[in-house]
Amino acid sequence: MAVRRAHTVIPGCIAVYWVLLAVTRGDVVLVPSLSDPGGATAPLLQFVPISLAAGLMLSLESRPKHWEDAAVRRVDCFDAALAVATTSAGAAIALVHGFLVGADDVVATGRNAVFLIGIMLCARLWLGTAAISVPVLWLFAVFLVGFRSPHDPYPWTVVAEPLRTPHALIATVVAFAAGTLSFFIAPRRRS
Template identity: 40%
Template sequence: MRWWFKARKGHTLLPLGLAVFAVALYAMQDTTVLLPAILGRPRVALSLFVPVPLLAFLMAVLESRLPAAEASGVRSMTRLDNGLVTAIVAAAVLCSVLIASVQGTAAATTGGRNAVFLTGLMLIGRAWAGQAAVMLPVGWLVTVVLVGFHANNTPRPWTVIALPADDVFAAAASLVVFAIGLAAQVRSSRKTA
């Protein structure tokens, strides 16, 4: 297992990804910016974009593999990959909760919830698009900014990531998408090409 983790470059990339995530989430706090959109003129929280570097690091780790050797091996790499993804997402959620408690506001917890949702989305796309699926969460973010807000700057329910920190639907949707992503990971981990 230690060799698997080193082959995935997890010992260097994942701590760096989590550090970038935590620092960016702490720095963004409640900062909002006015972005151009097709529908309305939304004031978007910059914290929506915080999970993107973590997802890029996670995809780099998942794609640092030898597919033929792993497909012919005895030990299941799928379970190890799913365990790794779950541990990193749990660490991101923990970071966001800690930052929220330091800042005294619940807004930072959306960073963890969004990391769960966007990771699931990326894993679902990875089953069909491979490494290019790292752009799927970015596409979701752009879609949310362009058409995800009503004229009065309230997010539409389908956006999930733009909803408030205490939104139950957003939390449930994030967990469902993450679970589907882990299931899709089984398919993508077995691919050799």
């Protein structure tokens, strides 16, 4: 994992994630929207999980391909463990921070991080490093066409749903489980 810089990249991204959780609470930005012609306001917290996803993708894709392809130990297990650990840390930080400040939107950011990382890991099978664009594109799709009215998101959006929405929780669990399983669907890499 040292070659992948996981020991420096992941803690750094987790720290950035935590700081962004603390400083962006309540802040909004104006984003284009087809459902609201004047533009929609998006909480900056929606974009915070990108920092965690980017760090994870950088670490996963920084592998020395020739070394790992010729190795003996299974690298996919280590990759899956790194993804689960990183995502769990992000969700735990959001959960603790959200309860400390009494903000459901911060806790929902942890759920959103798990969902966005899950879809990124699924897309990684086909896109490789470019899969980091999937969570970003998902967020832009949500803000562009994901609302029936300014405060009524479609169910498929997941990240725009309130914290206690059951279908968003189910979609998050399914996306992350599929993303984690994608490590074992891909061609076996050993180390």
